[in-house]
Amino acid sequence: MTTAQQSTLSLEDIKETLKRCPEGTFDAVVAFREDQNPEQVPVIVMGIIERHLEAEQKEVLRSGGDEIRLYEDLGVDSLTMLEIVMMTEQTLELSLDNEELKDLRTIGDVKVYIDCKIKGEEPPSREKTYRIEEIASVMPHQDPFLFLESATLNGDVATGIYNISGTEGFMEGHFKNNPVFPASIMIEALGQLGVFYLLKGENPLFEGPIRPDSIFFTSCDGVRCRRVCKPGEKLELTIKPKQIRHPMAVFDGLIRVGDQKAASAEEIKLTFDYFPKLDVTGGDSAE
Numbered sequence: 001m002t003t004a005q006q007s008t009l010s011l012e013d014i015k016e017t018l019k020r021c022p023e024g025t026f027d028a029v030v031a032f033r034e035d036q037n038p039e040q041v042p043v044i045v046m047g048i049i050e051r052h053l054e055a056e057q058k059e060v061l062r063s064g065g066d067e068i069r070l071y072e073d074l075g076v077d078s079l080t081m082l083e084i085v086m087m088t089e090q091t092l093e094l095s096l097d098n099e100e101l102k103d104l105r106t107i108g109d110v111k112v113y114i115d116c117k118i119k120g121e122e123p124p125s126r127e128k129t130y131r132i133e134e135i136a137s138v139m140p141h142q143d144p145f146l147f148l149e150s151a152t153l154n155g156d157v158a159t160g161i162y163n164i165s166g167t168e169g170f171m172e173g174h175f176k177n178n179p180v181f182p183a184s185i186m187i188e189a190l191g192q193l194g195v196f197y198l199l200k201g202e203n204p205l206f207e208g209p210i211r212p213d214s215i216f217f218t219s220c221d222g223v224r225c226r227r228v229c230k231p232g233e234k235l236e237l238t239i240k241p242k243q244i245r246h247p248m249a250v251f252d253g254l255i256r257v258g259d260q261k262a263a264s265a266e267e268i269k270l271t272f273d274y275f276p277k278l279d280v281t282g283g284d285s286a287e
Helices: 011-017 025-035 038-051 055-063 078-092 107-119 132-138 169-173 183-200
Strands: 128-131 150-154 157-163 216-225 234-245 248-257 260-271
Touching (some): 025 038, 038 055, 038 107, 078 107, 128 132, 132 150, 150 183, 183 234, 183 248, 183 260
Antiparallel strands (some): 150 157, 234 248, 248 260
């Protein structure tokens, strides 16, 4: 939705469109159209979001603040988000960019983004967070051997989350009547976060897009496991690139459970390769 979708709806049409929105939403639209006052925008956007929620999620929205998360707390899926975006575009006569919208995670993010669009300002850059569906779509690892449920890229730092469910197949034998998440799998999870960084990170040392099927683990040094991790606990993963020089990438990594260190690795080494570069001179050959 990168092309402009200017609204041609009259106020009567808008009133009909917003009829299931909470009281005050349409009045805010009328006030906004009169003087373009950006103070009306949060009322309009919150009303449109609430209109698309189930009853329980509406209560969450009303009782919370800007920190409320669209997906985790309100249950907004990609289709619902598209409906919210289309109604917002029509109502406010805006054109919203799908790529920018993917990075909006909280109610506060949405308010700031729309406010910038109204004022004609550039939206602030923000860390990029990916849900499991987005991660699985690019990773060579797949269920049941994918140990990332969400990931965030912020400059040279990548963080991720994995919740130990206890239903993992290997937990049945590790150990009998005493399930413990294997330390080797924790290091595997750090390596997978490194793979995701190679595929989705924006590092100036990257010479081009990296092939998912070219990334392989080579070695891991300075590994320390500091605590036992059990079902029901959340692994909080962090990796940082130490060196990137094709065909090698070196990361250090840390896993926490709450405020406790669970495992760390001083060096996780991965090999990688780039997609072939197309011959732009007119031939079909690739480098």
